[in-house]
Amino acid sequence: MEQNSYEVKVSQDRQQYWFVSSGKNGDITKVVTMQTMKRAGRFNLALADEINGKLDYKSKTDNGDLDYVFATISEIVIYFTKFFPASEIFITGNTPVKTRLYQMKVSNNLEWINNEFEVFGMTDESGNGDFTPFKMGINYKGILVTRK
Amino acid sequence: MENINEGSGVKFVLTDPPEYFNEPNAELEEKVAYANKIGLGEVVRDVKTEGTQQVVKTTKAAQNYVYKTKVEALAARKAASETSKKSRSSFTNRKTGSSVVKKADGSGVKKSDELTQRKLGHSLKEGAKRGKNDLK
Numbered sequence: 001m002e003q004n005s006y007e008v009k010v011s012q013d014r015q016q017y018w019f020v021s022s023g024k025n026g027d028i029t030k031v032v033t034m035q036t037m038k039r040a041g042r043f044n045l046a047l048a049d050e051i052n053g054k055l056d057y058k059s060k061t062d063n064g065d066l067d068y069v070f071a072t073i074s075e076i077v078i079y080f081t082k083f084f085p086a087s088e089i090f091i092t093g094n095t096p097v098k099t100r101l102y103q104m105k106v107s108n109n110l111e112w113i114n115n116e117f118e119v120f121g122m123t124d125e126s127g128n129g130d131f132t133p134f135k136m137g138i139n140y141k142g143i144l145v146t147r148k
Numbered sequence: 149m150e151n152i153n154e155g156s157g158v159k160f161v162l163t164d165p166p167e168y169f170n171e172p173n174a175e176l177e178e179k180v181a182y183a184n185k186i187g188l189g190e191v192v193r194d195v196k197t198e199g200t201q202q203v204v205k206t207t208k209a210a211q212n213y214v215y216k217t218k219v220e221a222l223a224a225r226k227a228a229s230e231t232s233k234k235s236r237s238s239f240t241n242r243k244t245g246s247s248v249v250k251k252a253d254g255s256g257v258k259k260s261d262e263l264t265q266r267k268l269g270h271s272l273k274e275g276a277k278r279g280k281n282d283l284k
Contacts, residue, residue, distance in 0.1 A: 005158050006158075007158070007159045007160075007161065008158060008159070008160050008161070009160075009161045009162075009163050009165075010160050010161065010162055010163070011162075011163075011164070011165040011169070012162065012164070016165045016169050018165070018166070031169075033169075033176070035176070035179070035180045035183070037180070037183055037184055037187065037188070038184045038188060039187075039188045042187070042188070044179065044180055044183035044184075044187065046176060046179050046180070048175075048176075050166075050168060053167075053168055054168055054171070054173075055168055055169075055171075055173055055175070055176065056175070057173070057175035057176060057178075057179055058175060072158070075158040079158075079160055088191070090183055090187040092182070092183065092186070092187065094178075094179060094182070118193075120191055120192075122186070122187070122189055124186075124189075125186050126186075127185050127186055127188070127189075128189070129186070129189045130189045130190045130191070130192045131189055131190065131191045131192060132192050133192075133193065141186060142183075142186055142187050144187070144191065146191070
């Protein structure tokens with residue numbers, strides 16, 4: 001990705017990542033956790049803010065550095081999938097607005113992402129939905145990213 | 149502490165995570181529960197659209213899964229239909245009392261009458277047993 005990103009700290013098992021977002025509201029520690037899911041090899045990407053020593057998964061930072069944050073998350077996905085090449089990363093927001101935002105970021109960088117990754121989208125929230133190749137203009141409930 | 153520089157130029161620093169990672173977090177549990185609820189579907193790589201119908205080509209595993217699901221659904225529908233038929237016929241018999249039970253000698257007895265006789269026979273036998281017991 002062309003955009004600049006932040007330096008990232010990573011745990012020994014490569015499942016926990018954290019970096020400092022610097023913006024108009026000051027320095028905020030962002031935390032990314034790759035949670036194992038019930039389906040083997042699939043991980044849920046969970047994004048949180050560290051607030052007073054606790055992880056807040058529902059916070060809305062609005063620190064004015066969204067592109068930096070997303071570029072850093074992209075780098076984390078690249079890094080993680082280098083260690084776990086067969087893994088599938090599931091991404092969804094805890095609100096429709098956040099899910100749309102993630103989708104928009106994927107759409108804007110789809111050409112670049114497609115060089116190394118396959119991206120799939122899922123429209124059915126009932127739990128029976130399959131992941132089909134990501135297309136722009138479709139309102140997805142979740143996105144799945146896997147290395148080619 | 150170990151520094152790892154990946155090809156992208158972003159610096160990844162391998163280190164021990166802060167304490168807050170180890171603390172139980174209800175929001176995180178909620179997130180993974182939601183992910184497991186909606187995000188366990190199959191990956192379908194090859195989707196072709198023909199006219200208004202969408203033809204889905206899937207992996208072998210997914211095809212087997214779809215086939216299995218369809219077979220199971222069909223079997224469930226059949227079973228439900230059989231049960232429904234049975235319950236309908238027995239309901240008719242009870243209501244109309246029209247079904248006739250053939251006896252060994254060829255004579256026909258209404259099901260309801262036969263039931264009464266059976267019950268009566270049963271009561272007589274029970275009564276006889278009790279009488280014997282009383283005499284002991």
